Amino acid sequence: METKDFLEYxxxxxxxxxxxxxxxxxxxxxxxxRKITTELNNSFHTHDEIxxxxxxxxxxxxxxxxxxxxxxxxxxxxxxKVGKGVFINSSCHFQDQGGITIGDNCQIGHCVTIATxxxxxxxxxxxxxxxxxxVIGENVWIGSNSIVLSGVTIGNNAVVGAGxxxxxxxxGNAVVVGNPAKVIKYITD
Numbered sequence: 001m002e003t004k005d006f007l008e009y010x011x012x013x014x015x016x017x018x019x020x021x022x023x024x025x026x027x028x029x030x031x032x033x034r035k036i037t038t039e040l041n042n043s044f045h046t047h048d049e050i051x052x053x054x055x056x057x058x059x060x061x062x063x064x065x066x067x068x069x070x071x072x073x074x075x076x077x078x079x080x081k082v083g084k085g086v087f088i089n090s091s092c093h094f095q096d097q098g099g100i101t102i103g104d105n106c107q108i109g110h111c112v113t114i115a116t117x118x119x120x121x122x123x124x125x126x127x128x129x130x131x132x133x134x135v136i137g138e139n140v141w142i143g144s145n146s147i148v149l150s151g152v153t154i155g156n157n158a159v160v161g162a163g164x165x166x167x168x169x170x171x172g173n174a175v176v177v178g179n180p181a182k183v184i185k186y187i188t189d
Contacts, residue, residue: 001022003025006022006078010079010098011099011133015120015125015128015129015130016097017128018128026097030075032077033057033074033078036053036057037057037072037074040054040070041070041073047067050067051063051066054066057077057078057080058080058082059077059078060081062082063083063084065086066082066087067086068087068088068089069088070090071091072088072090073092075096076097077096079097080094080096082106083102083103083106083138084105085104086102086104086106086107086108088112089110090110090111091111092111092112092113092114093111095117096114096116097129098133100133100136101136102136103139103156106136106137106138106139106142107142109143109144109145109146110144110145111144112145112147112148113146113148114134115134115149116131116132116133116150131150132150133150134150134151134153135153135154138156138157140154140158140160142154142160143160143161144162145162145163146161146164147164147166148160149166152167152168152169152170155170156173157172158173158176159175159176160177160181161184163177165179165181171186173186173188174186175187
């Protein structure tokens, strides 16, 4: 199975059975991601080198306006799409097998985790994974130490307060905080 076929399978939201061919590709991509992130995280890199390494990690050309402060961690990398002007602060963890899309001009704070996989509750299938994408609109700010769970869409201009756990969709222009994150107000200007 090629990477393209794996991504198609995962983007369809199909359950990935532990030990299957799909699972083996997931493992191979994880090894590739660890190799690239080890290079990214363990020595100094210029802005252009970070853009180049992140492009290699994702398999997509990343715009020069992208910025990141390593370290950065992912267990796939190939299902991350970032827009222009995106900034990812240090120590973020992206579990992207289910797909992570980040719109233009987003800011991702320190130690943010974005998870796109879950497991069935049934103990006999619990080693399997179920992918669901995370979609982050444009101009979104996600505060430090927040967690965004699988299947969540965050609307344009929204703000996720530091330390929040986002379990449901966030409307555009909303400010959400807490665990689970709840709307506390809307941005009006």
